[in-house]
Amino acid sequence: MADPSPASSSSEDYALDGNALAGLLEEVFAAEITTALRVCQSCGTQSAIGAHRAYRGAGVVLRCPVCRDLAMRIAELRGHTRVWLAGEWSFETPDR
Amino acid sequence: MAPISRGFRGRPRREVDPARVPPGQYVVNDFPVLSAGPTPHTPTDQWSLQIGGAVAAPVSWTWEQFRALATETFTVDIHCVTKWSKLGTSWTGVSLDTLLAGVETDAGYFTAWCDGGYTTNLALADVTGGQGWVVYEFDGAPLEAEHGGPARLLVPHLYFWKSAKWLRGLTLTPEDQPGFWEAAGYNNHGDPWKEQRYWGD
Amino acid sequence: MGGLSGEPTLLAEQAAGEPSSASASASAPLVHVPSRWHSAGVREVRDETAHAKTIVLDDPAWPGHFAGQHVDVRLTAEDGYQAQRSYSIASAPEEPLALTVERIDDGEVSPYLTEELRAGDELELRGPVGGHFTWRTADGGPLLLLAGGSGLVPLMAMTRHRIARADATRIELLVSSRSLDDLLFAEELKRAGAQPGIDVKITLTRAQPPGWSGLARRVDRAMLAELGPPPSERPRVFLCGPTAFVESAADALVALGHAPSAIHAERFGPSGG
Numbered sequence: 001m002a003d004p005s006p007a008s009s010s011s012e013d014y015a016l017d018g019n020a021l022a023g024l025l026e027e028v029f030a031a032e033i034t035t036a037l038r039v040c041q042s043c044g045t046q047s048a049i050g051a052h053r054a055y056r057g058a059g060v061v062l063r064c065p066v067c068r069d070l071a072m073r074i075a076e077l078r079g080h081t082r083v084w085l086a087g088e089w090s091f092e093t094p095d096r
Numbered sequence: 097m098a099p100i101s102r103g104f105r106g107r108p109r110r111e112v113d114p115a116r117v118p119p120g121q122y123v124v125n126d127f128p129v130l131s132a133g134p135t136p137h138t139p140t141d142q143w144s145l146q147i148g149g150a151v152a153a154p155v156s157w158t159w160e161q162f163r164a165l166a167t168e169t170f171t172v173d174i175h176c177v178t179k180w181s182k183l184g185t186s187w188t189g190v191s192l193d194t195l196l197a198g199v200e201t202d203a204g205y206f207t208a209w210c211d212g213g214y215t216t217n218l219a220l221a222d223v224t225g226g227q228g229w230v231v232y233e234f235d236g237a238p239l240e241a242e243h244g245g246p247a248r249l250l251v252p253h254l255y256f257w258k259s260a261k262w263l264r265g266l267t268l269t270p271e272d273q274p275g276f277w278e279a280a281g282y283n284n285h286g287d288p289w290k291e292q293r294y295w296g297d
Numbered sequence: 298m299g300g301l302s303g304e305p306t307l308l309a310e311q312a313a314g315e316p317s318s319a320s321a322s323a324s325a326p327l328v329h330v331p332s333r334w335h336s337a338g339v340r341e342v343r344d345e346t347a348h349a350k351t352i353v354l355d356d357p358a359w360p361g362h363f364a365g366q367h368v369d370v371r372l373t374a375e376d377g378y379q380a381q382r383s384y385s386i387a388s389a390p391e392e393p394l395a396l397t398v399e400r401i402d403d404g405e406v407s408p409y410l411t412e413e414l415r416a417g418d419e420l421e422l423r424g425p426v427g428g429h430f431t432w433r434t435a436d437g438g439p440l441l442l443l444a445g446g447s448g449l450v451p452l453m454a455m456t457r458h459r460i461a462r463a464d465a466t467r468i469e470l471l472v473s474s475r476s477l478d479d480l481l482f483a484e485e486l487k488r489a490g491a492q493p494g495i496d497v498k499i500t501l502t503r504a505q506p507p508g509w510s511g512l513a514r515r516v517d518r519a520m521l522a523e524l525g526p527p528p529s530e531r532p533r534v535f536l537c538g539p540t541a542f543v544e545s546a547a548d549a550l551v552a553l554g555h556a557p558s559a560i561h562a563e564r565f566g567p568s569g570g
Contacts, residue, residue: 014129014131014135014242014540014566015134015540015564016540016564016565016566017429017430017562017563017564018429019427019428019429019430019563020367020383020427020563020564022366022367022426022427022428022429023332023368023369023383023423023424023426023427024369026332026426027333027423032426032428034426034427034428034429034430035428035429048429049429050427050428050429050430050561051429051561051562053134055131055132055133055134056130056131056178057130057131057132057257057277058130058132058176058177058178058255058257058277058282059277059280059281059282061132061133063133068133068134070133070213073276073277073280074280075277075280075281075282075294077281077293077294077295078293078294082280082281084279084280084281097373097377098334098371098373098379098421099336099373099419099421100373100374100375101372101373101374101409101418101419101420101421102413102418102419103409103413103414104372104373104374104380104409104413105374106372106374106378106380106405107405122378126403
C-alpha cells in the first residue's frame with residue numbers, strides 16, 4: 001500500500017516492506033502470510049502483511065504502513081524464532 | 097552448521113585484540129543503523145529529558161539546561177546483539193551519575209523511554225559509577241537522527257539495544273520491568289561478555 | 298489461500314514431474330511449499346553489465362515460483378560468520394531459475410556473488426518467498442511497472458513471464474537507470490518493447506549517450522502522468538528499487554489518482570540492494 005504522507009520519506013530510509021520478511025515469516029507460520037490482510041487496531045486501515053513496514057533492530061518489527069502502529073515483534077533466537085503479535089489481530093486470506 | 101560458502105570471508109576485518117571482542121561477535125568498521133521504527137526528528141527546542149517515577153521529586157532539563165551540565169568525551173567499544181562490534185567509538189555526553197545526583201529514590205531500576213515509543217529497562221547499578229551516559233555527540237559531531245540524535249542513552253558494557261536512541265526520559269521503578277525487546281525474547285540484562293542475548297541465557 | 302490451511306497444492310504436484318509453469322490453471326491458489334534453507338548448485342555466472350551478473354542455479358528441490366518472488370541467500374564463512382540478503386528472482390517461472398545481482402560497492406554479499414561465485418559452487422538459499430509482490434498472467438492487467446536501478450529484476454521476471462505465456466496483458470514498463478551502461482537487460486528490453494502490448498521507457502538520470510532522445514531525468518509526477526495507464530484503467534502497479542525512489546513514485550501515483558491498494562512496492566533500503 002502506498003504511504004500517503006510524503007513528509008515521512010526521509011525518516012523511512014531504513015524501512016523495508018513486510019514482503020522482505022516473507023522467508024522469515026514462512027519459517028514461523030509454515031505458510032506464506034504476506035498476502036494476508038490485517039486491520040490496524042490504531043487507524044483501522046486494512047493492509048497486506050507484505051505491505052506493512054519492516055524494521056530491523058535487535059529483532060525485527062512490523063508496523064502498519066499508514067500509522068506505523070506496532071503489529072508484530074520477531075525475535076530470531078538460537079535455533080528458533082518467537083513472534084509477538086501486538087494488540088488484537090484480524091487476518092483475512094485473499095481471494096485468488 | 098550451515099555449509100561453508102567457498103571463498104566467502106565477509107567484509108575485511110582489521111586485526112584486533114581478541115580480548116576486546118565478546119563471544120560470538122564480529123568487528124565492523126561501519127556503523128550499522130538498526131531501529132524498531134521510523135526515525136523521529138525532534139527539534140532541540142521541543143526536547144526535554146525527564147527523570148521521574150519512583151522519585152521524591154521529578155526533574156527535567158531543557159536542551160539548554162542539559163547542555164549546560166558537566167560533560168565528558170570518552171572512547172568505548174560497543175556490541176550489538178546482532179553480532180557486530182565497533183571498537184573505539186568516541187562520544188560526548190553527560191554521565192548518568194551527574195543526572196541522577198539530585199534524584200532521591202529507593203528504586204533500583206528504571207525504564208528508559210524514547211520518542212517513537214521504544215523502551216528498555218536497566219538497573220541503576222548498571223548505569224552509575226561511570227557506566228552510563230546520555231550522549232549527544234558521536235565522533236566529535238552532533239549525533240545524527242538515525243543514530244539516536246538529539247540524544248541517546250549509552251551503556252557500552254551491555255548489548256547496544258540497551259543504549260536507547262531518541263531518549264526522552266527515565267522512569268524509575270521499584271521492580272525491573274521488561275522493555276520493548278526484553279519482553280520479546282531478549283535477555284533482561286544483556287551482558288555481551290556472558291553472551292546474554294536471549295531469555296534463559 | 299491454500300497455503301494457510303496447509304493443504305497440498307497444485308505447485309507441489311507439479312514439482313513431482315512437470316517443469317512447466319505453476320500457473321497452468323487460471324484458478325490455482327497462490328501456493329507455497331514451506332521452504333527451508335538448502336543448497337542449490339551454481340550452473341552458470343554470466344555478465345549482465347560491468348557491475349551485475351546473472352546466476353543460473355540448479356535446484357532439484359525447486360518447487361517453481363511466481364514472477365516477483367525472491368529468495369533469501371545466506372553465506373557462511375569458515376569462522377562461522379554469516380551474512381544474509383534477499384534477491385529477486387530474475388527468471389520467469391517458465392525459465393531456468395536465475396538471480397540477477399548488482400554489485401554494491403561497500404556491500405558484503407553482492408561483491409561475493411558477482412566476483413567470487415562460480416559455476417560448480419553451492420549457494421544456500423531459502424525460497425521462493427514473497428507472495429505479496431507477485432504477478433501471474435491469470436491476475437490480468439494492465440500493468441504499470443516502475444523500476445529503479447536493480448529494482449528492474451523482479452519486474453523483468455514478470456515481463457518475461459508475460460512473453461513466455463504469449464499473454465496479451467498490456468504492460469507499461471518504466472526503468473530509471475543512472476546511465477545506459479548501468480541498465481540491466483538493455484537489449485532484451487528493446488525486444489520486449491517491440492512486442493505488441495508492451496511499452497518500455499527508459500530514463501537515464503545521470504549520464505546519457507550522445508544522441509539520446511529518451512527521458513533524462515528522475516521519475517516525477519509529470520512523467521508518470523504521461524506514461525499511463527491512467528487510474529481509470531485500474532492498472533496493477535509494481536514498484537521496485539531504492540526506498541527513496543519507491544516512496545516518491547508511490548506518492549506521485551497516489552496523487553495522480555491511483556488507488557493505494559493497487560500499488561505493490563518492494564523497497565530495497567537506502568543503499569539500493
